[in-house]
Amino acid sequence: MCLGAGNASPLNHWPQPLGGEWGAEKKDMLEHRLCTAICLSRDDTELARYQAAFARGWTALWRQTFR
Numbered sequence: 001m002c003l004g005a006g007n008a009s010p011l012n013h014w015p016q017p018l019g020g021e022w023g024a025e026k027k028d029m030l031e032h033r034l035c036t037a038i039c040l041s042r043d044d045t046e047l048a049r050y051q052a053a054f055a056r057g058w059t060a061l062w063r064q065t066f067r
Contacts, residue, residue: 002031002035002038002039022059022062026062027058027062030058030061030062030065030066033065033066034050034061034065038050
């Protein structure tokens with residue numbers, strides 16, 4: 001994920017359901033949308049804001065992003 005989460009850390013590994021309302025596909029779509037936005041803007045403040053929002057809960061960020 002380009003928002004800074006690393007696959008190298010075992011603390012960042014947990015199973016995600018593929019299906020359902022809040023499955024992995026939906027989270028991946030959000031990650032892709034935000035990564036694209038950050039790569040285009042190159043704004044460190046925006047990156048920090050998205051990282052903090054993911055840490056609080058990605059489903060709320062999804063609702064905010066895909067209204």
